[in-house]
Amino acid sequence: MQALLIIEGTYPWYRGGVSEWVYQYLLHLPEMEFTVLQIATDEFQGLDPDKALYPLTPNINDFIRISPPAFSSDLQKDLKAWYEDMEQAFPAGHNFDIIHVTNTGFAGFLGAHLSQDNQIPLLLTEHAIYWKEVEMGASALECGYQIPSTEIAKKHTVEHFKELARLTYQHSDQIVTVSKVNIPEQNKLGAERVEYIPNGIPETWLVDQKRRGELPTIGWVGRCAEMKNPLAFFDYVNTFDQLGQKANFTMLLCDANEPELQKKVIEKAKKFPQVTMIWNEPAEAYLSEFDILIITSHNESQPLVMLEALAKKALPVGYQVGDFTDDFGLSFSKDRSIEEQVKRISELWASPIDFEYLVDEKVKLIKEKHTWIEIFDEYRALMNRMIRKEETITF
Template identity: 25%
Template sequence: MAPMKIGLILEGTYPYVTGGVSNWVHTLLTNLPEFEFEIYHLKAVTEPQTIKYKIPENVTAVHELNIFGDFESDSSQKANLESLERIVSQLSIERDIRSIVSFAIDFIRENAGKNVRKMLKTKGFWNILLKIYEEFFSERGLTEFYWMIMNLFLPVVNVLQFVPNRCDLFHVPSTGYASLVGMNGKFVHDVPLVITEHGIYHKEREREIILSTWVPDAYKPMWIELFRIISMIAYRVSDALTTLYRKNQIYQLELGADPEKMFIIPNGINVEEYDLPPEKHEGFVVGFVGRVARIKDLKTAIRAISIVKEVVGEKLTFLIIGPVDAEDYLAECKRLVRVLRLEDTVEFLGPQNVKEYYPKFDLLLLSSVSEGQPLVILEAMAAGVPIVATDVGACRDIIYDKDGQCGIVVPPKDHLSMSKAIIKLYEDKELRDTFSKNAKKVVQKYRVETMIEKYRNLYLSLTSKKTVSTV
């Protein structure tokens, strides 16, 4: 009997980007050898990318789709405009998002795999554009409006034309463009679709769009609404919707997710792999493990370290371990280090084997402005390292566990509160020891074996048409 095949639809992650969701994907692949996986990777670049992981043997293929390219469907069937016309009419008259979602689902179901690009060249589509322009954007230039619409919908059009090969089930760790490919697979092949959210995708995109300079303010609500609608569609179409912690489910419920299809499956790690004895060392070592990226807000961490140094003095070391997301942000961080005269305190180590460094840390610092359920916190806890983390994602739930506090949670972008928390732990070794013991106990709830077993049960339950309550 052939093994079950899972179609894994990814967007800008595995196997070309390390950390976060990519590590989660690799863990899933390597711990479910009885399943075959076919990977579809959506990317926004045309250049060849370097694979950063050793692809497991149970991955039968890795496909790529450039969502901003000139992708043309092989289908001779032209997309049907009727559902799109109903969406625009609803938008213009009632502006009822939930009914728009229903029409959008009809459009995706009717047009999955058809040549949607041909539709863009029809008079009917042009009339729809003019109606939107006259209703909402008549004070803007028509040329600007046209190209803004094209930029908005090009990746949507491309993914709607793409149908993945037949699999027994499709799994998408996102509600973005990748979820539309997953829906195509579900509708065309009549198989289940699992959506997993680590962070809340539409919230993350909303933050990016608000801060962006390339989208004029007049068009930002339109972009934000698109990602909200895609999330609502994904929630409604999916056969199971998993996330990492309860707070995420609140956001999902607000957009109409069905509680009967919702499950919490926390991330997990190999606890024994990180259960490392501490190493004796001089001074006080604060560690940062993660990408050097704006979302990790390393600059707030550096500002906090500057204040901590006034108390700890030359005994303080701040080790930054992880790949660089953007060279310009790395340059900004290094410039800040120079301005604050921290060259003898802060070390940028780049990617390292973190297992060699957790035993050296007196404390792990996480300064992110957005997270799901950070694996680095779990890894540090397994090594008995106390945590100072921003109040994002599941950090509060993990660190302030009912079975024992493992560190201190502070507001995001607040370097003063962050520095006070670090100083408190520096000055109170007994508290650090307590947090260390609690961390080793609490992390047992986040074992990789538990996570894998829940996904195994979910896959089997959905494909056998049995109840999913075993999860």
């Protein structure tokens, strides 16, 4: 099977939920051949894939990078010109059985038009709702596109991305969401036949036993991006200190092309020398040391890191967001203070039997429903159904 995979931004250079998903997808479908079309800013385009954080898998035949479109008030004109430029730059002679896009933004626009123009089935896997992220305060998209700073321009951007979402939903032969919480919003903009296939973890990450120290190791993992809200972790650290609760603290961050926020995080960390700061390192070894993972995201669909933490028997804790609920950890409503959360963490830690029981209950769900092997078996079956009666098209 020949697939055109259209992505935005971070894979293979930066760590994150979508990057990890893309890598595992390519890894678990070795019988398929991929052309990866990445939409990225000039800064991303200058990076060398062979020196990336994630390897390029052997089933990638071609890795093509293009810039996102100009984004003025005349959206339709900008997108039309961009699409025409892309068609001219795209190498001829590619044979595709299916087009797969990972969002409804620029990737969704390209996928919808290529699918329509060439009669190739389109599969959408929506990880996050772009317009909602902009509405919630995102300063940049994964492709590097910077969100305008004025409120009026932001409102226009939200409406533009809603239009792109409607277009992508309309032309998708199958829509998959990784987050149950997003389905109502998708339905409002015309998404039909939405199938839920969640995020996952490698089976090899699962551990049966974990040795814990006297003090809990409390961590934070994610891109240094506004939507991940890394500065909030220091509020938890400060509250532990104020309550006289001792713990070890680690932040595991990676670059996200948001230099102003990164500078703020680095400056803030200087006031908290008890926090170990680690940049651009693989997560697994550090998650193995965590007992508790703090989740601070403003707007998250299904945080992959909560699954990764549970695989290592670390308990996710934080405000309920996206699919992060009590099914996956210790979640709190917005009216609960950080002090209340820290007190609850301390109570649980003081009772090892209760702590381990709670963690084990959450891990059961991960083992049953959230391994990459099971997840991509579902995708394999889904794509085979989609192309069974379709002809391969060349363009």
